[in-house]
Amino acid sequence: MINRTxxxxxxxxxxVGVRQGTVFSGSMFNALGFWLVAxxxxxxxxxxxxxxxxxxxxxxxxxxxxxxHALVCIATGGHVxxxxxxSDGAGHGGxxxxxxxxxxxxxxxxxxxxxxxxxxxxxxxxxxRISKAILLGIGLTIGAAGIFLMPAALCQSGMFLQGxxxxxxxxxxGAFLVWSGLKLKPALANLLLLFLAxxxxxNSVTCIGDLITLSFGLTGMHAFSDASxxxxxxxxxxxxWSIFWGVSSLVMxxxxxxxxxxxxLFGQKN
Numbered sequence: 001m002i003n004r005t006x007x008x009x010x011x012x013x014x015x016v017g018v019r020q021g022t023v024f025s026g027s028m029f030n031a032l033g034f035w036l037v038a039x040x041x042x043x044x045x046x047x048x049x050x051x052x053x054x055x056x057x058x059x060x061x062x063x064x065x066x067x068x069h070a071l072v073c074i075a076t077g078g079h080v081x082x083x084x085x086x087s088d089g090a091g092h093g094g095x096x097x098x099x100x101x102x103x104x105x106x107x108x109x110x111x112x113x114x115x116x117x118x119x120x121x122x123x124x125x126x127x128x129r130i131s132k133a134i135l136l137g138i139g140l141t142i143g144a145a146g147i148f149l150m151p152a153a154l155c156q157s158g159m160f161l162q163g164x165x166x167x168x169x170x171x172x173x174g175a176f177l178v179w180s181g182l183k184l185k186p187a188l189a190n191l192l193l194l195f196l197a198x199x200x201x202x203n204s205v206t207c208i209g210d211l212i213t214l215s216f217g218l219t220g221m222h223a224f225s226d227a228s229x230x231x232x233x234x235x236x237x238x239x240x241w242s243i244f245w246g247v248s249s250l251v252m253x254x255x256x257x258x259x260x261x262x263x264x265l266f267g268q269k270n
Contacts, residue, residue, distance in 0.1 A: 065207075211227055
């Protein structure tokens with residue numbers, strides 16, 4: 001019996017992409033390339049006419065966020081009554097309709113889960129030989145979400161078009177990643193994996209920045225969010241949860257970069 005339904009949301013905002021230098025087996029990490037592409041990506045993401053370039057990456061990172069909610073909901077005994085990864089136009093980049101389960105855990109697993117996932121991918125991208133298998137696994141997972149988790153959103157009030165578009169994007173991304181895992185050469189697969197890893201990890205931080213401004217009421221929007229859901233559950237203000245998630249994500253990302261690339265990231269030798 002369903003005793004509670006909670007919507008978990010990813011707030012909209014500019015998705016800042018970062019691409020690291022190409023990593024081939026035996027090569028050094030290209031720190032200059034990392035910072036250069038980070039700057040270019042930041043500029044283009046705010047430039048008029050370039051937002052379409054980031055649309056697929058936005059959908060990918062939103063899918064990671066919403067999958068975080070969905071997997072923890074299911075793992076804690078709940079049920080997912082639909083999931084979307086396309087904006088509803090009301091301040092939510094995606095929605096996961098969780099029924100039952102541990103709301104305290106699955107509400108936090110969107111932002112924190114995305115940060116953890118990105119950091120894990122950064123670490124795994126040091127091993128080019130397994131990059132193809134990882135891309136294949138991610139593609140199959142996103143495709144499965146498009147088949148098993150997203151269709152239920154079609155039945156949610158006012159969510160038909162959003163649910164349909166989410167399914168199309170999920171299946172398209174899943175197919176591309178499966179193809180990449182099967183057909184790309186290991187070096188290119190490693191580059192793609194590293195690109196997605198950094199995008200996911202840093203995106204989790206930039207989105208929390210947007211969430212903090214929303215929590216402080218600086219955006220003029222009044223949409224619910226993961227932070228407002230946590231505030232309703234605990235009585236702790238939404239901005240506290242936003243800051244906690246932001247600091248946690250930054251600590252995880254910093255630790256991961258230190259343990260994987262170390263001082264090379266800043267142009268120094270280990």
